[in-house]
Amino acid sequence: MSARVTRKRARMDAEQAEEDGASASTSSASGHGDSQARPGNFEQDPELWFQDGSIILVAGEIAFKVYKGPLVNQSPVFSDMLSLPQPSLDVHQDCPIVQLLDSPEDMRHFLRTLMPSKHPRFASAPRMSFHAVYACARLGHKYQIDHLVAESLEWFSMFYPSDVDKFSKYRDRHQLPSCAIAMVTLARLTGADQLLPVALAECCELGADVVNGFEREDGTRDDLAPEDLGRCITATRNLVEARLHAMEHTVHPAVYEGCEEGCIHDINMFRDRVLCGTIPGLCTTQFWRSYASLLTDEFPDVCKRCAEEFSEEELVQQRSIFRRLSELVGVAVDGWGKKPRSTRHGAQEG
Numbered sequence: 001m002s003a004r005v006t007r008k009r010a011r012m013d014a015e016q017a018e019e020d021g022a023s024a025s026t027s028s029a030s031g032h033g034d035s036q037a038r039p040g041n042f043e044q045d046p047e048l049w050f051q052d053g054s055i056i057l058v059a060g061e062i063a064f065k066v067y068k069g070p071l072v073n074q075s076p077v078f079s080d081m082l083s084l085p086q087p088s089l090d091v092h093q094d095c096p097i098v099q100l101l102d103s104p105e106d107m108r109h110f111l112r113t114l115m116p117s118k119h120p121r122f123a124s125a126p127r128m129s130f131h132a133v134y135a136c137a138r139l140g141h142k143y144q145i146d147h148l149v150a151e152s153l154e155w156f157s158m159f160y161p162s163d164v165d166k167f168s169k170y171r172d173r174h175q176l177p178s179c180a181i182a183m184v185t186l187a188r189l190t191g192a193d194q195l196l197p198v199a200l201a202e203c204c205e206l207g208a209d210v211v212n213g214f215e216r217e218d219g220t221r222d223d224l225a226p227e228d229l230g231r232c233i234t235a236t237r238n239l240v241e242a243r244l245h246a247m248e249h250t251v252h253p254a255v256y257e258g259c260e261e262g263c264i265h266d267i268n269m270f271r272d273r274v275l276c277g278t279i280p281g282l283c284t285t286q287f288w289r290s291y292a293s294l295l296t297d298e299f300p301d302v303c304k305r306c307a308e309e310f311s312e313e314e315l316v317q318q319r320s321i322f323r324r325l326s327e328l329v330g331v332a333v334d335g336w337g338k339k340p341r342s343t344r345h346g347a348q349e350g
């Protein structure tokens with residue numbers, strides 16, 4: 001059984017300060033009175049409980065005993081909160097106890113990146129889970145840790161890229177479709193508009209399920225704003241239309257008529273089967289979905305050169321759609337499709 005810490009009434013709540021429109025410096029202790037203060041026990045987090053820690057953060061029912069230094073040094077919000085004298089704070093073994101409104105799941109991911117550790121830090125941990133990076137981005141924004149937000153957005157840009165070369169490289173590394181909803185809400189929160197085109201295109205993939213939102217680890221839900229839901233409806237039509245045009249170009253007879261193997265007959269039959277739906281997948285918003293392997297599966301006699309022409313033309317078309325993506329999904333993103341964009345984004349950008 002883990003050791004426990006007790007709390008009487010202390011409450012320090014940056015989130016409420018934020019909701020009230022107050023700046024971090026106005027965060028105060030015991031702002032909600034005793035009515036919300038539940039006397040009770042909190043469980044120690046098994047991982048983030050440093051015996052020589054200098055502050056105890058309580059999120060939900062979980063207590064994290066961590067070092068005040070990294071929090072104060074990196075977060076202006078924690079700095080303002082913790083540098084003011086807080087006589088009303090409870091204390092456990094000389095450690096002040098601070099109650100936060102964040103979920104323990106979010107807080108654990110957040111603190112892991114800020115506290116000393118033998119394990120790789122955020123930047124060198126490409127295998128972090130979506131939930132972990134998402135929590136770091138949101139809490140980084142809330143507690144104004146700009147580098148954490150920037151690193152998180154950099155990680156997300158692998159999956160929701162803004163330049164076409166990166167897109168070609170990572171188009172097969174998609175997250176679950178519902179993660180796109182989280183990405184749109186994060187882009188709206190942080191002003192990271194460059195994430196929006198790919199994220200909104202992937203939201204379209206969800207169809208009617210787009211209204212079910214994204215479920216966070218703690219069970220709470222993020223939903224698209226009504227304006228973004230509306231964008232998905234228009235974008236779905238635009239993306240399907242763009243894919244139809246792309247297919248027209250990819251199977252155009254002019255590309256194949258010079259082939260002496262007579263591949264044009266197979267290509268024409270392939271086109272007919274795609275258009276009538278015998279080979280499915282044309283009327284989808286997933287413009288990055290390739291037909292190349294379906295062509296060679298269905299028509300193994302198509303020569304190598306024609307198969308390569310097909311793949312190349314398909315890629316040209318996909319890249320062309322990507323360059324128009326911000327327009328197709330109805331968002332204005334500075335410089336989209338014009339030139340390769342930097343992938344480093346600060347929290348204050350946009």
Ligand SMILES: [Zn+2]
Nearest residue numbers: 259263303306
């Ligand atoms: Zn051929």
